[in-house]
Amino acid sequence: MKFSRILGTGGYLPSRVMTNAELEAIVDTTDSWIRERTGIEKRHLVSEGETCCDLAEIAAQRALEAAGLQPIDLDLILVATTTPDQFFPSTACLLQQRLGAHGCPAFDLQAVCAGFVYAMDVADKYIRIGAARHVLVVGAETLSRLLDWSDRTTCVLFGDGAGAVVLGAADEPGILSTHIHADGTYKDLLQVPGGHGNGRPDLAYLEMKGNEVFRFAVTTLGRIAERTLEVHGLAKSDLDWLIPHQANIRIIQATARKLDLPMERVIVTVAEHGNTSSASIPLAFDQAVRDGRIQRGQTLLMEAFGGGFTWGSVLVQY
Ligand code: ACO
Numbered sequence: 001m002k003f004s005r006i007l008g009t010g011g012y013l014p015s016r017v018m019t020n021a022e023l024e025a026i027v028d029t030t031d032s033w034i035r036e037r038t039g040i041e042k043r044h045l046v047s048e049g050e051t052c053c054d055l056a057e058i059a060a061q062r063a064l065e066a067a068g069l070q071p072i073d074l075d076l077i078l079v080a081t082t083t084p085d086q087f088f089p090s091t092a093c094l095l096q097q098r099l100g101a102h103g104c105p106a107f108d109l110q111a112v113c114a115g116f117v118y119a120m121d122v123a124d125k126y127i128r129i130g131a132a133r134h135v136l137v138v139g140a141e142t143l144s145r146l147l148d149w150s151d152r153t154t155c156v157l158f159g160d161g162a163g164a165v166v167l168g169a170a171d172e173p174g175i176l177s178t179h180i181h182a183d184g185t186y187k188d189l190l191q192v193p194g195g196h197g198n199g200r201p202d203l204a205y206l207e208m209k210g211n212e213v214f215r216f217a218v219t220t221l222g223r224i225a226e227r228t229l230e231v232h233g234l235a236k237s238d239l240d241w242l243i244p245h246q247a248n249i250r251i252i253q254a255t256a257r258k259l260d261l262p263m264e265r266v267i268v269t270v271a272e273h274g275n276t277s278s279a280s281i282p283l284a285f286d287q288a289v290r291d292g293r294i295q296r297g298q299t300l301l302m303e304a305f306g307g308g309f310t311w312g313s314v315l316v317q318y
Contacts (some may be wrong), residue, residue: 003174004127004135004167006318007069010062011163011286012055013044013273020156027152034156039249043159043274045144051085053094055162056140059282060095063136063164066289071101074166075132078123079108080115080278082307083142087196091140101136112190113245113306114180115139115278116163120302120314121178127169138164139278146192148205157247158206159274163282173317176232179224180312189213190307217251217305222258225303228313229259236260238299241288245304246270246280255303267293277306294318 019042020031034040046055056079064071077099079092086094092106111118116139123135140162147155167175189212194203221244229236236259244252246269256266267284276283281302288294295318302314 001169001171002128003170003172004124005170005172005174006165006316007168008063008065008067008166009164009282009286009289010059010064010066011161011283012058012062013161013283014046014050014055016045016047017042018045023156026149027155029152029156038157039270040157040274041271044161046142046160052081052083052140052142052162053085053091053098055142055160056091056095056138056164057098059140059162059164060099060136060138063166067166067168069134069166071099073134074101074136075104076123076126076135077101077104077106078119078135078137080111080119080137080139081108081141082110082112082115082277083145084108095138111182111278111306111310112308113247113275113277113280114304114308114310114312115306116281117178117302117304117312117314118180118310120175121180121312123167124175124178127167133169135167136164137167138162139280139282141277141279143206143277146204146206153210154206154208157275159276161273161276161279161283163279163286165282165285176315176317177228178312178314179228180310181224182308182310184308186216186309189216190309214248214251216309217247218254220311221251221255221303221305224311224313225255225259225301228301228315232315234299239301240265240298241294241300242266243281243285243288243300243302245306246273246284247275247305
C-alpha cells in the first residue's frame with residue numbers, strides 16, 4: 001500500500017455565535033466594513049471553560065465514525081493547533097486519552113493557519129513509508145483566546161472550531177501530493193509576540209500588519225495553487241473543488257481567479273465561521289462532503305497561508 005486516502009471527515013463548532021452587530025458594540029467597527037473587507041458575517045466562539053481539546057474530540061469522533069473506524073485502529077494522532085489547552089501534555093495526548101486510543105504516537109504541530117496542511121503532509125508521509133495505516137489529523141483552534149478584544153483590526157477576523165480527517169493506507173491515491181513552505185523572515189508581520197516562553201505573557205495577543213499579509217498571501221497562494229497543478233500535469237479545468245483556508249473572501253476570490261475557477265467550485269465558509277486558523281480547511285471540507293457537493297473520485301486542492309509565514313497545499317483525488 002503506497003498511498004494515503006481520506007476515509008472520513010468531521011467537524012465541530014462551539015455553540016456560541018457572535019455576529020458583526022455584537023462587535024459593533026465592543027469596538028469602533030461596522031457590519032458593512034467587516035462584510036466588505038473580509039466577507040465575515042459571524043463567527044463561533046468557545047464559552048468559558050470550553051477548550052481546544054473539547055472541540056477536537058467531537059470533530060475526531062465524527063471523522064472516525066464517517067471512516068467506520070474505532071479509536072483503537074489509529075496508529076498516529078496529529079493535532080494542528082496554535083492554542084493548545086496546556087503547555088504540556090500536547091493536545092494530541094489529551095485527545096488520545098479522551099478517545100481511548102492508548103499507545104499510538106500523538107503529537108501537536110504548530111504552523112498557525114497552515115497547520116492542517118502541514119499535518120496532512122506529515123500524515124501522508126507516515127502512511128507512504130508504511131509507518132502507519134490509519135492516521136487521525138485534527139485542526140483545532142480557540143484563537144479567540146489570543147485576541148485583543150479592543151483591537152478592531154484583528155478581533156473581527158477570527159473564530160473557534162475544529163475539523164478532522166482520518167487517513168488510511170491504500171493501493172491507489174488518495175493524496176496526490178503535499179507541498180509545504182515557511183519563511184521566518186516575515187515573522188513580525190503576523191505574530192503573538194509574547195508568552196511564558198519569553199517571559200512576556202503580557203504580550204500574548206495576536207498582532208497583524210493586515211495589508212502586508214494580504215498582499216503576500218494573494219501572491220503566494222496563487223503561485224502555489226498553479227504550481228501544484230503543474231507538478232501533476234493537471235490543467236486548471238481538471239480541478240473539481242478548491243478548499244482554501246478561510247481568512248478573507250477577497251484572498252479566496254483572488255486564488256480562484258488565478259485558477260480560472262468559478263466561485264461555484266470553491267468551498268467558502270468564511271461568512272459563517274470567520275478565520276478558524278488550522279481548523280478552517282477541514283471544517284469547510286467536512287461541510288461540503290456532508291452536504292454532498294464533494295463526491296468520491298473528484299480532484300480537490302486545499303491551500304493555506306499563515307503566520308511564520310507558513311504556507312502549503314494538498315492535492316487530493318477524493
Ligand atoms: N472596522 C472598521 N475599520 C477598520 C477595521 C474594522 N474592524 N479594521 C481596520 N479598519 C480601518 C483601518 O484602521 C484603516 O483605516 P485608516 O485608513 O484610517 O488607517 C482602514 O480600515 C483600512 O485598513 P487596512 O488594514 O488597509 O484594510 P484592508 O483592506 O487591508 O483589510 C484585513 C484588513 C481584512 C485585515 C486584510 O488586510 C486581510 O485580510 N489581511 C490578511 C489576513 C490573513 O490572511 N491572515 C493570514 C492568516 S491568519 C493566521 O495565520 C493567524
